[in-house]
Structure formats: structure tokens, C-alpha cells
Amino acid sequence: MDGLAARYEALKEKVSExxxxxxxxxxxxxxxxxxxxxxxxxxxxxxxxxxxxxxxVNVAExxxxxxxxxxxxxxxxxxxxxxxxxxxxxxxxxxxxLYLKNSPDSKWKxxxxxxxxxxxxxxxxxxxxLIASRFPLKEEEAQAIVYHDGQYVEDxxxxxxxxxxxxxLLQYADTWSSMVLEK
Ligand SMILES: [Fe+2]
Numbered sequence: 763m764d765g766l767a768a769r770y771e772a773l774k775e776k777v778s779e780x781x782x783x784x785x786x787x788x789x790x791x792x793x794x795x796x797x798x799x800x801x802x803x804x805x806x807x808x809x810x811x812x813x814x815x816x817x818x819v820n821v822a823e824x825x826x827x828x829x830x831x832x833x834x835x836x837x838x839x840x841x842x843x844x845x846x847x848x849x850x851x852x853x854x855x856x857x858x859x860l861y862l863k864n865s866p867d868s869k870w871k872x873x874x875x876x877x878x879x880x881x882x883x884x885x886x887x888x889x890x891x892l893i894a895s896r897f898p899l900k901e902e903e904a905q906a907i908v909y910h911d912g913q914y915v916e917d918x919x920x921x922x923x924x925x926x927x928x929x930x931l932l933q934y935a936d937t938w939s940s941m942v943l944e945k
Contacts, residue, residue, distance in 0.1 A: 766812070766815065766816055766819060767824065767936060768787060768788075769819050769845075770815060770818075770819050771924040773819060773822045773842050773845075773846060774788065774842065774846070776826075776838040776842045777839045777842055777843065777920060779837075779839055780839065780843075780897070780898060783896075783897050783898060784843070784897065786896065786897075787893065787896045787897040788791060790896060791847070791892075794856040795817065795853040795854075795855075795856055795859075795892070796814075796853045796854070796861075797814060797850065797853050798812070798815055799811050799812060799815075800813070800814040800815075800852055800853050800860075800861055800871075800924070801813040801814060801861050801873065801874050802814045802816070802817040802849070802852070802857065802940075803852075803861075803874075803945075804861060804872050804875055804876060804942075805871075805872035805873065805874070807940040807941075807944040807945070808940075808944050809872070810873065811895055813873045814849060814852050815851070816846065816944075817849065817940065817944060818846045818847070818849060819846070820939040820943050820944065821845040821846075821848065821932070821935045821936050821937075821939045822841065822842055822845035822846050823916060824845075824935040824938050824939050824943070825841045825844075825845045825932055825935035826838060826841050826842075826845075827932055828931045828934060828935055829841055829931055832927075832931065833928075833931065836928055836931070837906045840900065840902065840903055840928060841928075841931075842896075843853065843899070843903055844903050844906040844907055844910075844928065844932050845932060845935060845940070847889060847893055847907065848886070848889060848906070848907050848910045848936065849861060849885060849889060850889040850892050851883065851884070851886060851887065851888025851889040851890075851891070851892065852885055852894060852936070853884035853892075854877060854880050854888075857880065858877065858880055859877060860876065860877050860880060860885075860886060860888075860905075861874040861875070861876065861877070862874060862876075862877050865915075869902045884915075884917065886907055886908045886909070886910055886911065887908065889907050889908075890904060890907055891907055893907070902926045902928045902929070903928065905921070905925070905926055905928070905929050906926065906928045906929040906932045907932075909921045909925065909929055909933070910929070910932050910933055910936050911933070911936075912925075912933040912937075
């Protein structure tokens with residue numbers, strides 16, 4: 763097992779209360795979607811094979827550190843669920859990935875491009891769509907996933923001043939990971 767795989771497995775082991783449902787969800791995620799191989803973006807942070815997994819693990823570890831200091835009452839389980847899966851929407855759908863590889867000789871310089879052959883959903887909404895039908899998400903977890911881009915995104919204005927601590931910490935862990943750790 764390489765370092766990333768070991769970090770990923772250690773994070774999943776922190777899920778205890780809903781472990782059976784989580785195991786089922788992750789079986790779907792790992793075997794029927796591109797979660798383990800997808801990039802994290804088309805041309806920005808971790809736009810390479812396995813980038814999404816690496817980003818998700820970075821966010822989860824950062825979130826656990828932040829919550830241990832600032833909000834120890836939040837469960838490790840909630841942190842792991844929302845951090846590992848906040849960007850699940852980046853896989854697209856089973857057999858229809860969101861990010862497609864540009865061929866090396868393509869005139870486009872970026873490594874991946876968006877698949878237009880998917881019904882439009884923004885990434886967080888697609889994450890929620892893929893998770894919620896398979897796993898008993900708590901309300902705070904749903905909020906954190908849907909609004910994890912925070913005020914960077916126009917769609918998110920409605921949550922302003924109503925973010926839960928979990929949402930605020932996930933937003934920061936995501937920003938810290940993509941803009942500092944993954945730079
Ligand atoms: Fe993210």
C-alpha cells in the first residue's frame with residue numbers, strides 16, 4: 763500500500779456509528795465511479811490521475827486538525843464523511859465521468875476537459891445527489907457538502923451567516939488544501 767492509500771484507509775477507519783452504511787457507500791464510490799483515479803480539476807490543483815483522492819485525503823486530514831483545536835465536539839466521523847466526499851461530484855456518473863483526458867497531441871494545453879454529456883449539476887450538488895440516496899447524511903453534513911465553496915461561489919449567498927461550524931471548517935480545510943498544500 764502506498765502512502766496515500768494508507769492515509770486514505772486510516773481516515774475511513776474513523777467512521778464507526780454508520781460504518782456499515784459507509785462501507786456500502788464507499789464500495790459504490792470505489793468500484794462504480796472514477797473516485798480513485800479522477801483528477802481534482804481540469805487544469806488547476808492536482809489535475810492528474812488520482813488527484814481527487816489525494817485532495818480528498820488532504821482536506822480530511824486538515825479538517826481533523828482544525829476541528830481538534832477549534833471544535834472538538836464535532837465527530838471525527840462527520841469530518842471524514844464530508845471531507846472525503848465533498849468533491850465526489852467530480853466523478854460525474856458511473857460510466858460517464860465529468861473529467862475527460864485531452865490527448866497529448868491535442869491543441870488544448872490543459873490535461874482534462876469537462877464532459878458536456880452530463881446533465882448539468884454543480885459539483886457539490888452532484889456530490890449530494892450521489893451520496894444522499896445511499897447514506898444517511900446528517901443535516902449539518904449535507905450543508906457542509908453543498909456549501910463547501912463558501913462565498914467564492916455566487917450560488918452560495920443564501921447560506922451567508924447561517925453556516926454551521928462543520929461547514930466553516932470544511933470550507934477552510936478545502937481552501938487550505940488546494941491553495942497551500944497542493945500549490
Ligand atoms: Fe475540494
